[in-house]
Amino acid sequence: MKMDTISRTLFVSENLLLGEFWCPPQSGRWQSLNSVSAEPHVIFPRTPVTIRQLGREPAICDRNQIVFYNPGQRFFRSLRTRSGDHCYYVELSAQLMCRLAGGASSFHFASGPSEPSVFLLQRLATRHARERDADVDLVEEALVIALGRSIESAGKFHDLCANQRESTRAANREIVDQTRQLLAARFRERLTMAQIAESLEISRFQLSRVFRAYTGFSLLEYRNHLRVRAAFDRLADREVRLAALADEVGYSNHSHLTDSFHSAFGFLPSDLRGRIDRDTLRTAVARLATTNVRVSSVSDARIAR
Numbered sequence: 001m002k003m004d005t006i007s008r009t010l011f012v013s014e015n016l017l018l019g020e021f022w023c024p025p026q027s028g029r030w031q032s033l034n035s036v037s038a039e040p041h042v043i044f045p046r047t048p049v050t051i052r053q054l055g056r057e058p059a060i061c062d063r064n065q066i067v068f069y070n071p072g073q074r075f076f077r078s079l080r081t082r083s084g085d086h087c088y089y090v091e092l093s094a095q096l097m098c099r100l101a102g103g104a105s106s107f108h109f110a111s112g113p114s115e116p117s118v119f120l121l122q123r124l125a126t127r128h129a130r131e132r133d134a135d136v137d138l139v140e141e142a143l144v145i146a147l148g149r150s151i152e153s154a155g156k157f158h159d160l161c162a163n164q165r166e167s168t169r170a171a172n173r174e175i176v177d178q179t180r181q182l183l184a185a186r187f188r189e190r191l192t193m194a195q196i197a198e199s200l201e202i203s204r205f206q207l208s209r210v211f212r213a214y215t216g217f218s219l220l221e222y223r224n225h226l227r228v229r230a231a232f233d234r235l236a237d238r239e240v241r242l243a244a245l246a247d248e249v250g251y252s253n254h255s256h257l258t259d260s261f262h263s264a265f266g267f268l269p270s271d272l273r274g275r276i277d278r279d280t281l282r283t284a285v286a287r288l289a290t291t292n293v294r295v296s297s298v299s300d301a302r303i304a305r
Helices: 094-100 116-129 136-161 166-186 193-200 204-215 219-232 242-249 254-265 278-289 298-303
Strands: 006-012 016-023 041-045 049-053 059-061 065-069 074-079 085-092 111-113
Touching: 006 116, 006 136, 016 116, 016 136, 041 116, 041 136, 059 065, 059 166, 065 136, 085 094, 085 136, 094 136, 111 136, 116 136, 116 219, 116 254, 116 278, 136 278, 166 193, 166 204, 166 219, 193 204, 193 219, 204 219, 219 242, 219 254, 242 254
Parallel strands: none
Antiparallel strands: 006 016, 016 085, 041 065, 041 085, 049 059, 049 074, 065 111
């Protein structure tokens, strides 16, 4: 008997629903057409998975991407790791969708880059929402800000890539997808850009330009974000040892992890172990509210054509 999916609600308000979803490798949904409910969905992945929404190009999704589903969207998923498809999802009310998407009722993109500050805010809000004394208004505020920035960033990034020729876009997407697959499986290893480019049989210059244009990150930034985000998702366990965690996600030592983590998130790993209190979440909300949306530059997109 194949195990089905597991979905649980973590937080509900008038405007949105936050949930956690897991589709194990044994589920029959890997071989069938899937669909979301009648609300727009924004997905924050925890594990790598390939998603192909009907009528759209397939996308390899990991902690560095955010996935967007229109109401009732149908799609196929492809297995990438033994962990299956594990993610957090937010269902938006029609009113909130209209407000955050500039009056639109649907997304014109399937995925977009996940800024470090957006990743941090969504994860902190999710962890605080699990607390018995959670500040529900603060959780909703944090999630709405994260959603708004996610939609804005994805829209701007999509527009940068939209004018590329179809033949060029398909070839470049294949390069990026192969690189993402490699990094998802081997981000803990100390692979150089030259080694990655050689494995794809392209030049370092081409890999660098194409990857940035299609992800919004340099290749080394992308790998580092995979590392610090994997580390973040282990910090809910207060007993985790940072030295062991550094080795687990690919850093040479505790100090290297701490420096990279602080550079990405503005917090030390030790600050975010275990319980997330109101003050920590308020600080993250304030920081995101004062930062600018980061997307790949127009010049990067042109070079990649």
